[in-house]
Amino acid sequence: MAELLKVVDITKRFPGVLALDKVNFSLKEGEIHALVGANGAGKSTLIKTLAGVHMPDGGWIELGGEKQLFRTPNDAKEKGIAVIYQEFTLFSDLDVAKNIYFGEEPISDRTRLIDWKTVYKNAEELLNKFDLDLNVHAKIRDLSVAQQQMVEIAKALSYNAKILIMDEPTATLTIQEVEQLFDIIEDLRKKGVSIIYISHRLDEVTRISDRLTVLRNGTVVETAVTNEVSKEEIIKLMVGEDIDNQIKENKVIDSEPVLKVENLSNQYIHDVSFTLKKGEVLGIAGLVGAGRTECMRAIFGADSITDGRIEVFGEECRIKGPKDAISHRIGLLPESRKEQGLFMNLNIRRNIAMVNLKKFISFFLINTKKERQEAEKQIDNLKIKTPTAEFPVLNLSGGNQQKVVLGKWLCANSDILILDEPTRGVDVGAKEEIFQAIYALAKQDKSVIFISSELEEVLRVSNRVITMYKGRITGEFEQKNLTLNEMMKYITGGQ
C-alpha cells in the first residue's frame, strides 16, 4: 500500500507547553490507523494540525508525496481531509440532506436559487453509495447519536474526503451502535477511504485498526502493526515506566464512612456502590463518558436516580435536589466552573457566600461585614491570590477561580466535597495549589471525591481509587497498591 499522508517532524508549541515534539506519522491508502495516548499526550493537537486548525511551528505534512501547508480548516478540507470531532457540528433543526450540503448547496443555473431537488437527490445517492441507512428528510434532533454521527460521516464524504479522522467516535454510543459503526468503517475502507481512529478504548482499537501509533507527552513512542502488540504492551507504552516511581504512597485511611452509596442507578450509571471515609480523598478514574460526572450529579441531586440508596453520616437520606444535598453537607464543584460553578458577574465575596447567605442575615438584611470576613477567611485558608474580597471572579486565574468554588462550599460547612475535574484548564502551578488545598481539606477531616481524566493526578492525590467504565465501577484499590498501568487497564474496559 502506498503512503497517502505523511507527517514529518511536526512540532507545535503553546504558551508554556510543547504539545507536539517532532512527531512523525504516516497513513497508508485504505488503512485504519489508530492513535492512542493518555490525556494530554497530544492526540488532539495532532489532528487539529492535520485539519488546518493549528499551524505547526516546525515540520510539514505531505499528501501523496506533495508538501502541504494548511492555513485554515478549509485548506485541509479541499485536500480531502475531514475530521469528525466528538462534538458534532450539525444544525439540529435542519434535516439530513440540508446538513450534508450546508454552505455547498447547488445553485440552479436558470433561477440562481438553491436547487433543493438536486440537494435531496445527491444526498440520497451519497447515502446509498456508502450504505448509510438514513432518511434524508429526517430532522437531526429526531436522530440518535449514532445516526447523527452517520450524518457527519456523510458530510465528510460529500466533499470526497480521502482521509477521515474520527475523534473518540464510540464515546457516546451503545454496544450495538459501536458494531454498526465498525461495519460502516470497514465499508468505507473498502471504498478507498483511509481512516485515523482516535480512541481510549483499547479493545476497540485492537479490533479495528491495522496499525497504531502511541503518543506520550507530545512525542511518538511507537508505531506498530496492531496484531503484533498486546494490550498490556500498549498500556505500558501509553503510560511510560518512570511515573509510577515518582508518585509517593498515600496512607490508607481507616475511619468511619461519611458517605455510603449503594446500587445507584439511572439512565447513565448502573449499580454504583462505594463508600467514602472521613478525611479521605477518594479518586475516581474513568474516561470521558464513563459516568463519573453523572454519578456525582446523581448523588448531589442534580439528576434523578431510578434505583439505589444513599447514606450520609450513617443516616439514609433521600436527595431530591441540590438543596437536600447541601443540607446534608455535600458540596459539588462542577465539571465546568464557568458554566455551572461561578457567578462571573459577581465578586469573590458574594460567590463564596452565595450558598449559605442565611449565615450572614440579620433582620432580613445581609451583613456585608460578616460576609466579607468569611470571604477573607476562605481567601486566607485556600490561599486565593486576589487584592481584595471585592475583586470580580471574572478577573481571577483558573486555579484561583476553582478555589473560590471550593471556598463557597467551605463557607456552606460542607464536609463531603465532590470535585469534578477541578484541574481542567488550569496551569501547572495552579494545579499544584489545588492539590495542596485538597490535602489541607483532608487534614481538616473533610472528605473529598476527586475526579480527573488525568490518571497521574488521580493516583497522586487519592488515598483510594475507584475505576469506572461505561457507567459501572470496574475496580477499587488502595492507592499504594495501584499503578498507572493497572488503572489504565481498568478504565479502558479490561478486567
Add this chain to the structure above:
Amino acid sequence: MKGPENKRKIKLLKQREFIAFAALIIIFMAFSLASENFFTLFNVMNIFRQASINAIIAVGMTFVIISGGIDLSVGAIVSLSGVMAAMVMGNWGMNSVVGVLCGLIVGIVIGFINGFVITKGGVPPIIATVASMTIAKGLALVLTGGRSVTNLPDSFSVIGRGNIGALPIPVFIIIITYVFGYVLLKKTRFGATVFGIGGNEEAARLAGTSVEWVKIRVYMFCGAMSAISGLIMASRLNSGQPLAGDGLDLNAIAAVVIGGASVNGGVGGVVGSLIGALLMSVLTNGFDLIGMGRYYQMIFTGIVLILAVTLQKKTR
C-alpha cells in the same frame, strides 16, 4: 483600612452608571443654558413628577432584567390597575384605601401569572409577558367598554397631585420605592439570588436556591411597582383609562438599560435605573421647553438610547 472605604464611596456610582450620570448632567446643563425656565425649583420638581411613573416601573423592571428576564406587560398593568382602582371607587363607591389595594392586587396577580407561566410553563419571558400584556389590555377595555372611568373621590387625587411640604407625593413615592428597591436588591438574600440567577442560572440551581420561586417573586414585585405607577397615573388623570399605560413598557426597559443594566442579566442596579428614568424625563421636559415637537423628541430619545448603550459597551 482607608483604601476599601474610599473604594466603597466610588462604588456608589459605578462605571456603568457613570456614563448615564454624566449624560444626565451634560444634558441638564445644556437645557439650563437653552431655556431660562428649565433650571428652576418648580421645573425640577416637575421633571421628577413626570419621571415618577416611568421611574417606579423601572425599579421593578431592574429586578426583572437583572434576573435575565424581560417584562412587556408593565404598561398594560399600569392601565388595568388604574382602571380597577377607578371602578372600585368610582362605580362601586368604595373608599380610596380599598381602591388602592385593589389596584395593587391586580399588579401582583398579573406578575404572579407572568412568573408562573415563565418558570412552570417554560415559556420565554418575552412571549409570556406579551401574552399577559394583551390579556390585561383586553380586560381593561372590556371592563370599561373603552371609556374612561371617572367620579373618583378627592382623597384619591392626592396621590398624583398632592405635596408633602415642597415635595410632590409622586416624588416622595419615588424615594420610598427606590430606597426599598435598593435595599432589597443589595442587602437581602432575595436580591443576591436575583443577581446569581441572572449571572448563571445553572450555578444558582446547583447552589441550592429555588430559582423558580425567586423568579416568580421578581415578576410579582415588578407587577406591584407597575400597579403603583398605575395608581399615580389614574390619580393624575383623575380617571381610570384603559389605554393609559400604552408604551410604558419600552420606556421602562430603556431607563433600566440606559442605567447600565445588561439585557443578558446579572448586571444592573436601581441607582442607574433612576438616572435612566430621569434622563428620559429631562429630555422630554427640556425639548418641550425649547419648543421641539413631540414627534422630533421621539427620534432624539431613540438616538440617545443608542448612544448611551454603545458608550457603556465601549467603556466596559
